[in-house]
Amino acid sequence: MTGTPSDRPPLRVGLVGYGLAGSVFHAPLIAAAEGLALDTVVTSNPERQQQARAEFPDVRTVATPDELFDRAAELDLVVVASPNKTHVPLATRALRAGLPVVVDKPVAGTAAEARELAALAEERGLLLSVFQNRRWDNDFLTLRGLLAEDALGDVWRFESRFERWRPKPKGGWRESGDPSEIGGLLYDLGSHVVDQALVLFGPVTQVYAESVVRRAGAEADDDTFLALTHANGVRSHLHVSSTAAQLGPRFRVLGSRAGYVKHGLDPQEAALREGKRPGAGWGEEDQSLWGRVGSGESPTTGGGRVEATVAGDYPAYYAAVARALREGGPNPVDAREAAAALDVLEAARRSARDGVVVAL
Secondary structure (H helix, E strand, O other): OOOHHHHHOOOEEEOOOHHHHHHHHHHHHHHHOEEEOOOOOOOOOOOHHHHHHHHOOOOOOOOOOHHHHHOOHOOOOEEEEHHHHHHHHHHHHHOOOOOEEEEEEOOOOOOOHHHHHHHHHHHOOEEEEEEEEEHOOOHHHHHHHHHHHHOOOOOOHHHHHHEEEEEOOOOOHOOOOOHHHHOOOOOHHHHHHHHHHHHHOOOOEEEEEEEOOOOOOOOOOOEEEEEEEEEEOOOOEEEEEEOOOOOOEEEEEEEEOOEEEEOOOOOOOHHHHOOOOOOOOOOOOOHHHHOOOOOOOHHHOOOEEOOOOOOOOOHHHHHHHHHHHHOOOOOOOOOHHHHHHHHHHHHHHHHHHOOOOOOO
16 A cells, blocks of 8 residues: 555444443554544444444444444454453454454463464454553563663563452453353453563463452452463463452562562553543653662662653554554564463463463
8 A cells, every 4th residue: 555654544443342441442542543543333232332422423333243244345454342252253253254353352262262263364364463452561661671671680580460459249241150251360361461471481381370269259260370480491470369458569570680579550541441542641650650670678668779660552552553454564462472371371270270280
């Protein structure tokens, strides 16, 4: 396609699902991306249809995926942000209709399904990308920079926590005990922390996990721990929980030269939930939340030096998707990478169930 990005018509995006993922993350980020236009939102909920039209006056709303795919020739990209169990059938349908696809994590319930989707996309010559937005969290970008600078020396242990205090279940498919729903924290927040560990430290050879249901009335795991042994010797200790009355550090990374400790979550999700949109100062956090790098002292008592946190950048994901579609740029998150993360999640589920270490 010739011409500069500014003089080309935007790529028209159909978004399936307007719950948390669709309304808070995907729709605002699609609308903010140069070269993309939110064309159609699929939701059968009349209130969500009204919400979508209020937030994006030019958007069309339809009740079913059938209505979207009937207009496949008018679209350039489909984004699947519907419940987990629908990811594979909807992505398959989009690819067979000749449309590139972005799928929210987890892309599938099993690694085998993810690889089948990837093979179909390759066969059709179409983009299949997985929305792993937390690769663009502020703390993750900061840690990648520290590792690139060799600021910590050889990393020995990577501790990552994604913890919340939600003592009462909210219900819904995310907390359902029905295996077909692909609910629970292991596949929800676990998809993020495992993906980050693999990006940072590479393939995993062994997985150990503990996964429990703690809250009265809850059906799916709400407090899970994973211990990963990477091929390069790094050990990753990953915690995801809805029952943490006191939150631990988001990252604690221990190396042969120094460690990095960072508290607090990236501010982008909270900003999006509040209706804020990418612009000047996006993704920046207060200096009081910056982490520390040092050795031999506790960061909570002022040990080490303050490490400025890089601004988070969720908009970079859809900017990269647009470049991939227009210019043949790299896929920001390949489905085969997501399949490798699912290998780990499946092993973790087996480990927690049987009380064993699982070799990969």
